[in-house]
Amino acid sequence: MGNLLKVLACAELEHGPIVFLDFEHAQPTEAETAVWNQVSAVLEEAHGILAELQSYNGAGQEIREAIQNPGDLALQEKAWNAVCPLVAKLKRFYEFSLRLENALRSLLEALTSPPYAPMQHLEREQALAKQFAEILHFTLSFDELKMTNPAIQNDFSYYRRTISRNRLNNQQLEAENEVNNEMANRMSLFYAEATPMLKTLSNATTKFVSEMKGCIKVLKEQPSNSVEGLLNALRYTTRHLNDDSTSKQIRALLQ
Numbered sequence: 001m002g003n004l005l006k007v008l009a010c011a012e013l014e015h016g017p018i019v020f021l022d023f024e025h026a027q028p029t030e031a032e033t034a035v036w037n038q039v040s041a042v043l044e045e046a047h048g049i050l051a052e053l054q055s056y057n058g059a060g061q062e063i064r065e066a067i068q069n070p071g072d073l074a075l076q077e078k079a080w081n082a083v084c085p086l087v088a089k090l091k092r093f094y095e096f097s098l099r100l101e102n103a104l105r106s107l108l109e110a111l112t113s114p115p116y117a118p119m120q121h122l123e124r125e126q127a128l129a130k131q132f133a134e135i136l137h138f139t140l141s142f143d144e145l146k147m148t149n150p151a152i153q154n155d156f157s158y159y160r161r162t163i164s165r166n167r168l169n170n171q172q173l174e175a176e177n178e179v180n181n182e183m184a185n186r187m188s189l190f191y192a193e194a195t196p197m198l199k200t201l202s203n204a205t206t207k208f209v210s211e212m213k214g215c216i217k218v219l220k221e222q223p224s225n226s227v228e229g230l231l232n233a234l235r236y237t238t239r240h241l242n243d244d245s246t247s248k249q250i251r252a253l254l255q
Contacts (some may be wrong), residue, residue: 001028003202015106025198026126026127026129026130027126027127028125028127028128029125029143031125031128032110032125032127032128035106035107035109035110035128036128036131037127038103038106039103039106039107039131040131040133041157042096042099042100042102042103042147043103043134043135043138045096045099046096046100046134046138049093049096049138049142050091050138050141050142050145052089052092052093053093053142053145053146053149053237055171056089056145056149056151056152057151058085058086058149058151058152058154058155059079059082059083059086059151059155059158060151060155062075062078062079062082062155063079063082063155065078065079066078066079066080072205079177080162081159083155083158083159083162084159086155087156087159087179088179090155090156090187090191091178091179091183091187093142093184094187094190094191097190097196097197097200098200100135100138100139100197100200100201101132101200101201103135104132104135104204104205105204105208107128107131107132107135108205109208110128111124111125111128111129111132130218135201138197139197139198139201140198143194143195143196143197143198146191146195146196146197147194147195152191153191153192156187156188156191157186159179160184162186163181163184201204248253
């Protein structure tokens with residue numbers, strides 16, 4: 001959570017004027033429309049994702065019966081048929097996290113771009129600020145549901161064990177066509193996190209800040225007569241460059 005909020009944080013939050021965010025009536029301006037539409041499409045899908053996760057019951061009973069009776073092929077098939085559609089659902093959740101990550105990146109770019117400071121962006125682009133808050137609300141809601149539902153990890157673990165066992169026996173199950181080994185590895189890392197959605201967005205925010213540093217570094221490596229104007233624009237229009245809340249690395253790069 002700290003990484004997400006740090007990008008928009010500044011000294012004004014503690015010492016300056018309080019910005020009133022009218023989330024109830026916030027409407028996108030013409031300048032916000034492109035990003036707002038992109039993020040809105042993702043947020044509309046978010047409601048369905050939460051509803052599906054909330055109703056996720058898992059295949060615990062079928063899995064227990066299959067494990068307790070390894071020689072009963074009917075029970076093995078029953079457990080497999082119960083788990084496969086659930087894993088397909090988990091795949092949809094994971095793929096949605098990638099779309100949400102892209103939406104967050106677009107918001108961060110819009111809410112931190114020059115010549116305005118983050119607080120000015122919040123005042124000017126309240127529809128985007130509202131979407132940022134909605135992404136955080138979804139993220140916390142998703143992770144809360146995930147943390148309280150151990151069936152997710154159990155179902156996916158059983159799926160992976162079954163795939164591995166059949167691979168050793170030179171058998172390939174049809175479900176592998178939808179969730180192949182590479183996808184399963186990525187999903188496994190995602191669901192291994194206690195708060196996977198927050199972790200994804202936190203990593204995306206860290207990457208966003210790192211890319212900002214990379215852009216400055218590339219500019220400084222160019223002939224000074226060709227990029228000095230751009231560097232000066234960053235130095236003198238970045239209102240909070242010398243604030244304590246600004247990354248020391250970024251301040252050092254622009255010295």
